[in-house]
Amino acid sequence: MTAHHSTTITPAGPFTTVVDESGVVLASGWTPDPDILLTLVHPTLRPGATAPRPDLGPVTRAVVAYHDGDLTCIDSIPVKQHSGEFLEHAWEVLRKVPAGEPVTYTEFAALAGRPAAVRGAASACARNAAALFVPCHRVVRVGGGLGGFRWGLPTKRWLLSHERSSG
Numbered sequence: 001m002t003a004h005h006s007t008t009i010t011p012a013g014p015f016t017t018v019v020d021e022s023g024v025v026l027a028s029g030w031t032p033d034p035d036i037l038l039t040l041v042h043p044t045l046r047p048g049a050t051a052p053r054p055d056l057g058p059v060t061r062a063v064v065a066y067h068d069g070d071l072t073c074i075d076s077i078p079v080k081q082h083s084g085e086f087l088e089h090a091w092e093v094l095r096k097v098p099a100g101e102p103v104t105y106t107e108f109a110a111l112a113g114r115p116a117a118v119r120g121a122a123s124a125c126a127r128n129a130a131a132l133f134v135p136c137h138r139v140v141r142v143g144g145g146l147g148g149f150r151w152g153l154p155t156k157r158w159l160l161s162h163e164r165s166s167g
Contacts, residue, residue, distance in 0.1 A: 003047035005034035006056045010067040012158045013151075015132070017059050018050060024078045025059060027129040030151040040129035042082040066132065069166040071099035079130045086114065090124035097138045099163040104142045126150070138163075 003026060007016040014032040018041070019025055026045055027037035034050055041047075058077065065073040081091055090112040097103055103111065109121035125136035131151060137159045141147045149156035 001047045003050045004053045004056060005037070005050050006053050006060055007032050007034075008060060008063045010063065012067065012155050012162075015063055015067075017056060017063065018047075019056055019059055020045075020047065020080065023057060023059060024080045025130050025133050026080055028133060029131040030155050037129070042129075045080060045082050063132070067162075069162075071163055071166055074133050074135070077133050079133045081129055081134070083127065086112070086117070086120055087124050087127060089113070090121060091128060091130075091134045094124070094128070094134050094136055094138070097135060099135070099138070099166075102138045102140045102160060105139055105147065106142060108139050122147070132159075135159075 001021060003018050003020050005016055005018045007014050013030045015030050016032060016034050016037060017025055017028040018034055018037050027040045029037055031037065038046060038050065062073045062077050075095065081088065093112045105118050105121050109115055109118045112121060114120060125139050126148065128134050128136045137149060137156045139147065146153050146156050
């Protein structure tokens with residue numbers, strides 16, 4: 001399978017998305033390097049090759065619109081990730097956390113149906129390959145601390161502020 005990738009310049013930095021041949025997001029994040037993203041894709045979904053495209057249609061439009069303030073435009077973009085049952089379910093739950101209403105890791109674990117699995121909830125965030133479309137940046141520590149974020153705490157801070165001010 002040959003996937004396609006595109007990088008969009010955003011206020012939070014260059015954002016690259018990798019999609020499969022049908023336009024489903026396999027990986028995304030604030031980096032100009034698609035090879036970094038490919039390492040995040042589960043081996044069973046990882047494409048054999050990627051080719052650049054200047055525009056990925058609805059995916060690129062959603063990236064631009066989100067950064068321009070349309071916070072719900074990312075919700076309908078299809079995403080494909082593969083892992084164990086809990087992580088896949090947790091990623092679906094993350095897609096339902098409303099913009100501007102971050103939850104704690106403890107709350108996220110409860111929303112995912114396993115209140116005692118706070119470490120599992122944190123692992124779902126850490127192993128998420130489709131940043132933005134699966135908005136792991138919306139999970140914070142108890143007390144409001146940012147916790148971690150693959151793309152850096154300044155980016156997470158920008159995203160949370162953007163969602164508070166645009167919502």
